[in-house]
Amino acid sequence: MGTVPVAPRQTGRAPVETSLVYAHGLAALVTLLLSVTFGIIISIQLWAPDLGAGVPALGWGRLRYAHTQGIMLGWLANAFFAFLYHAVPRLTGRPVTSPGLGRWLFGLWNVAVMGAGWVLVLSGVSQPLEWAEFPPVVDVLVVAGIVLALIQFVPPFFSRGLESLYVSSWYIIGALVFTALAYPMGNIAPELVPGPAGAAFSGLWIHDAVGLFVTPLALAILYFVIPVVTGKPIYSHFLSMLGFWLLFFLYPLNGTHHYVMSVIPMDTQLAAITASALLGLTVILVVANLLLSLHGAGVFPADPGLRFVVMSVIFYLVVSIQGSLQAFMAVNAFVHFTDWVIGHSHLAMLGFASFAAAGALAHAWPHIPGARYNARLVSLAYWLLCAGLLIMVVDLTVAGLMQAQLWQSGAPWTSSLEAARPYWIVRTLSSIPIAAGFIALLAGLLTGPVTRPPAAEMRAAA
Amino acid sequence: MNQPARVLRMSYLVASLAGVGFFVLSVAWLGVWPARRLAEDAKRTGPGHVVALTPSEARGRVIYAREGCAYCHTQQVRFTQADIARFGAPTLAWETRADTPHMMGTRRIGPDLARAGGTRSEDWHLTHLYAPRSVVPASVMPPYRHLFAGGSDAPRQEARDLVAYLETLGRARELAGDEGEARAATVSHTHMEGLTPSPVLNPHPARPRRTGEVPALPANGDRARGEWLYARNCAACHGSTLEGNGPGAGGLTPRPTNLAEHTYTDGRLAQALWNGVSGTAMPAWRDLPLADLGALVEYVRDPRITSQLRHDRTRPAQGELAFGQRVYEANCAQCHGAQGAGDGWAARALAVAPTNFRVQRLWGTAAMRILQTGIEGTMMASWRSRLSGEEMQAVAEYIVQLYRDEQDLRAREGRR
CATH class of the missing domain: 1.10.760.10 (Cytochrome c-like domain)
Known part of the structure; x- marks a missing residue:
């Protein structure tokens, strides 16, 4: 095999900033539980709309801003940072740039970005742009945070030379570099470019947020955890690299499929729809490589981290095929604007991305000296989350089809609201296992026996 | 340890640069280029000047x-x-x-x-x-x-x-x-391609229109369905007893009509449902199927639900009519029209169309009350300072008998 890297390097251990893994891991779960709370309140408001009436900060719109920004920048970004502190020294054999820098990044991200961002959107300072609701002043801080993350995590990779990087390393570098480019484009450009042209940039960002930030870091986790836990190399280095470059070529070209049948030029829409179809095919290739890399570990492996990761792979396949499908004009004309799409986005962020993030935390936690780890609670979290997500996505998908049908039929608008009500109640009920699952995950990382990392790691950390 | 060939190393470098190129390509192709096209489209199809927001x-x-x-x-x-x-x-x-x-x-x-x-x-x-x-x-x-x-x-x-x-x-x-x-x-x-252009720019089904063709509603609508529809769509403003006192009525000027103190022809009700009432909060209901509108007409004019409320309906004393007519022609006809059809010469200038007394009958005490107080939010002012009590009484009795729905009236007499 020569130097072709087919698994994360397990030799030449470098010191791991385990306290930062721990801090970001807990910050991830705390911001997650807050974001889930926002989500539950707005889900209740759909069938009990007077809840929170008269309290501006409890208005549906403001809470929705806080919900999605919290999921992306609070929960997922913190979990990804925790994973990077765990994985980068293991992938490169070198420490991250600076623990002091890490403390600044942690403080900036959780106090200045999340704290200030939430306070501002809930008090009415925001921008009405999807996945970009934090106001421009916070956007500046986010970009500063991404630059700090680049300084923290990317230099260790260059010590080895690009050609011998494992695929997870490529995804990590790609995610950080492209997010640094895409975030200002998506958050600032629509403030400067008015009208549908601004929407074109918004469309790019809606997809880049998922495709260039969340997806590559989630895939870095999947490609990292699978070979480490199974102890076997990934199925194909070539396929992993082919998938990597195809994804980074195709993801940015998908954006306009969020505005199909709009006034945005038809050629642009068709380009995005074509890219969406090709993206679906690419994901099949990536997922095939990941599943073959399991080498028979099964759909429900015993290791809780790997179990989350395997389910994440499956969600990734389903949500990507669904995404390609709903980009097609005939499907889009029908299901767009309905709860079908809300089901899709939850399958992506709560299914694929959150399962990868939870898998990363469950995988990294036992390697933190002095941390507690309760495998039974983590396992319970897995089953609760699977159940809740399945109920929610099926419920919202059916609700979306029903809404689409009523809108097509020319029925009065309010009939679509009345028909949706039972589905919205079920969706709120589905949040009970989901919230319980995340609480169990947090409890699983705070209780149980004190972990004992392998002796080699202890020496390296000392 | 075998070092990979130099060409392989170069390929990774090229690929990395290409990666950034992918992003630039996406922004150029799906962001900048459509923005230019949209600007051209806007220039070509839009007016030279668009009114800015105040x-x-x-x-x-x-x-x-x-x-x-x-x-x-x-x-x-x-x-x-x-x-x-x-x-x-x-x-x-x-x-x-x-x-x-x-x-x-x-x-x-x-x-x-x-x-x-x-x-x-x-x-x-x-x-x-x-x-x-x-x-x-x-x-x-x-x-x-x-x-x-x-x-x-x-x-x-x-x-x-x-x-x-x-x-x-x-x-x-x-x-x-x-x-x-x-x-x-x-x-x-x-x-x-393949899309039928809409006959009107904004066919919003709730958009009120002053005038407009009203399709024929099916006769003898389903009264039970009408009651159900009324509760869901009308009662919020017009009240569950049709007296114009629903929970939403308080903030609306003019207030929602007290349906109970009127008798309407079916055509008048169809007109109000299909076109809404311009200048008031009454929207149009063109998104409801015609059968449902017919059912609503049936419910709103059904005497069974209103018999208790219309206790004060009295036929006016005939002797006063000539006097009432004189008062009407001197004071009311310029808006409500010489024949009471709401088509006086001043009517077109009014934001809320004057009542057409030929298709809707105001019952005795209601007409008297409106003459005394006027209708807030319309040009119907209080006549208390301009007409004497006798004059108001006479004109109230006059307008009540302007109602012309003989066919409907005969049918009702027959039913009773």
């Missing part, structure tokens, strides 16, 4: 943005048959060219608002923002009470700004007029 409207837009209105209400009519049928002409590039940031939206829980201007009255909007379910029982919209000082009749400036902004939605296209529509027809958006 400071109040601009503040309203900021409120709309911060409360997340765009996350339930899109502001784009798509190029699809269903959208065009429900919301009107597809949104063109120039219509929103000044919107910064755009609020096209990706989710509809409530209806699209791209052409919401002119579909509801200001007081309806205020009532709806303060307590949405008081006027739309099935609504799931959150109440925006913090924009008010304690009631829908006490809007803060923020609520007024927001309503001012809502009234601008679709305004630019309306102002562009026939010339604008002629230019819009030249838009060669590929997905226009």
Whole structure:
């Protein structure tokens, strides 16, 4: 095999900033539980709309801003940072740039970005742009945070030379570099470019947020955890690299499929729809490589981290095929604007991305000296989350089809609201296992026996 | 350890540069290039000048943005048959060219608002923002009470700004007029193919029209269904007893009609349902199937539910008619018309059309009360200081007998 890297390097251990893994891991779960709370309140408001009436900060719109920004920048970004502190020294054999820098990044991200961002959107300072609701002043801080993350995590990779990087390393570098480019484009450009042209940039960002930030870091986790836990190399280095470059070529070209049948030029829409179809095919290739890399570990492996990761792979396949499908004009004309799409986005962020993030935390936690780890609670979290997500996505998908049908039929608008009500109640009920699952995950990382990392790691950390 | 060939190392470097190139390509292809095309489209199809938002409207837009209105209400009519049928002409590039940031939206829980201007009255909007379910029982919209000082009749400036902004939605296209529509027809958006152009720019089913053809409603509608529909669509304003005192009535000027103190011809009810009542909060109901509108007509004029409420209906004393007619012709005819058909020479200038007494009958005490108090929010003033009690009594008795629905009356007499 020569130097072709087919698994994360397990030799030449470098010191791991385990306290930062721990801090970001807990910050991830705390911001997650807050974001889930926002989500539950707005889900209740759909069938009990007077809840929170008269309290501006409890208005549906403001809470929705806080919900999605919290999921992306609070929960997922913190979990990804925790994973990077765990994985980068293991992938490169070198420490991250600076623990002091890490403390600044942690403080900036959780106090200045999340704290200030939430306070501002809930008090009415925001921008009405999807996945970009934090106001421009916070956007500046986010970009500063991404630059700090680049300084923290990317230099260790260059010590080895690009050609011998494992695929997870490529995804990590790609995610950080492209997010640094895409975030200002998506958050600032629509403030400067008015009208549908601004929407074109918004469309790019809606997809880049998922495709260039969340997806590559989630895939870095999947490609990292699978070979480490199974102890076997990934199925194909070539396929992993082919998938990597195809994804980074195709993801940015998908954006306009969020505005199909709009006034945005038809050629642009068709380009995005074509890219969406090709993206679906690419994901099949990536997922095939990941599943073959399991080498028979099964759909429900015993290791809780790997179990989350395997389910994440499956969600990734389903949500990507669904995404390609709903980009097609005939499907889009029908299901767009309905709860079908809300089901899709939850399958992506709560299914694929959150399962990868939870898998990363469950995988990294036992390697933190002095941390507690309760495998039974983590396992319970897995089953609760699977159940809740399945109920929610099926419920919202059916609700979306029903809404689409009523809108097509020319029925009065309010009939679509009345028909949706039972589905919205079920969706709120589905949040009970989901919230319980995340609480169990947090409890699983705070209780149980004190972990004992392998002796080699202890020496390296000392 | 074997070092890979130099060419392999170079390939990774090239690939890395290409990766950044991919991103630049995506922004150029799907961002910058369509932006230029849209600017050209806007220039070609739009009017030279688009009315800018006033400071109040601009503040309203900021409120709309911060409360997340765009996350339930899109502001784009798509190029699809269903959208065009429900919301009107597809949104063109120039219509929103000044919107910064755009609020096209990706989710509809409530209806699209791209052409919401002119579909509801200001007081309806205020009532709806303060307590949405008081006027739309099935609504799931959150109440925006913090924009008010304690009631829908006490809007803060923020609520007024927001309503001012809502009234601008679709305004630019309306102002562009026939010339604008002629230019819009030249838009060669590929997905226009196969789409039937809408006969009207804004066919919003709730948009009131002063006049307009009313399709024939099926006779003998289903009264039980009418009652069910009334409870869900009408009772919020007109009240469960039809007395114009529903939970949403308080904030509306003119107040919702007390249906119980009137008798209407079927044609009059069909007209009000199909076209709405211009200048009032009564929207049109063209999104309801004709059979449902017929059922509503049947319910609203059914004497069974109103017999108790119409206890004061009395035939006027015939002897006073000649006197009443003289008073009417001197004081009322310029608006209500010589024959009482609501078509006096001054009628066209009034925001709310004067009552046509030939198709709706006001029962005795109600006519007297209105003469004394007038109708707030319309040009119908109080006549207390201008007419004596006898004159008012006489004119009240005169207008009641102007009602002409002989066929209907005979049918009812026969039924009794």
